[in-house]
Amino acid sequence: MPENKKILGIACSALPRSNSMKLMEEFMRGAQSAGYDTEIIRINEDLLGCTGCKWCKHNDSFCVRYDVLAHYFQELPSADAVVLSFGIYMGYPQGEAWMFMNRHYCLHTGAVGGSCRIEPGKKFYTIISQGAPDNPEYRAHCEALLKPFDAWGFVREEPLVSGGGHFEEKMKEAFALGAAL
Ligand SMILES: Cc1cc2nc3c(=O)[nH]c(=O)nc-3n(C[C@H](O)[C@H](O)[C@H](O)COP(=O)(O)O)c2cc1C
Numbered sequence: 001m002p003e004n005k006k007i008l009g010i011a012c013s014a015l016p017r018s019n020s021m022k023l024m025e026e027f028m029r030g031a032q033s034a035g036y037d038t039e040i041i042r043i044n045e046d047l048l049g050c051t052g053c054k055w056c057k058h059n060d061s062f063c064v065r066y067d068v069l070a071h072y073f074q075e076l077p078s079a080d081a082v083v084l085s086f087g088i089y090m091g092y093p094q095g096e097a098w099m100f101m102n103r104h105y106c107l108h109t110g111a112v113g114g115s116c117r118i119e120p121g122k123k124f125y126t127i128i129s130q131g132a133p134d135n136p137e138y139r140a141h142c143e144a145l146l147k148p149f150d151a152w153g154f155v156r157e158e159p160l161v162s163g164g165g166h167f168e169e170k171m172k173e174a175f176a177l178g179a180a181l
């Protein structure tokens with residue numbers, strides 16, 4: 001049983017009955033059963049974009065924009081894994097997920113691909129909710145969003161995609177994924 005291991009969840013959906021949030025909560029229940037501390041940060045309100053101010057580059061700092069992600073960047077160095085959940089809008093990950101990805105610009109100390117402010121090797125899970133069944137087109141759009149996380153040293157796990165029904169099965173999968181951390 002791991003000690004003081006922590007998982008940070010970033011939930012993008014604004015919907016009150018969000019499916020991706022339900023799956024995230026189930027994933028976290030699984031992780032708690034395996035002894036992990038968990039925290040979910042809902043980012044649909046008060047989320048700011050990267051302004052390209054380069055404060056992070058000039059001052060060896062995490063992002064100084066003070067919004068819902070300030071707490072995330074404070075906790076990230078000591079977290080063991082990150083879980084990102086979002087819905088598919090117009091065939092693509094919803095906007096909040098792209099802003100979340102963009103804000104990681106502060107993680108590399110120089111140009112993209114340069115050294116990183118966090119230890120490499122944190123696991124990165126993705127939970128995706130959509131109306132349509134899983135399909136290659138949406139997968140490719142999600143891959144475009146997620147690929148930059150490789151350069152920041154995250155180790156990506158296969159996304160959990162829920163769409164086209166079978167939601168209860170996906171809830172079980174989400175729990176099992178968290179429990180297997
Ligand atoms: C603005 C909007 C656009 C959407 N576009 C798509 C789409 O292109 N393809 C699809 O399969 N589902 C689409 N959906 C359905 C959502 O992906 C689905 O409701 C999903 O569960 C949303 O995630 P959430 O429940 O966690 O908020 C759309 C929903 C909204 C609100």
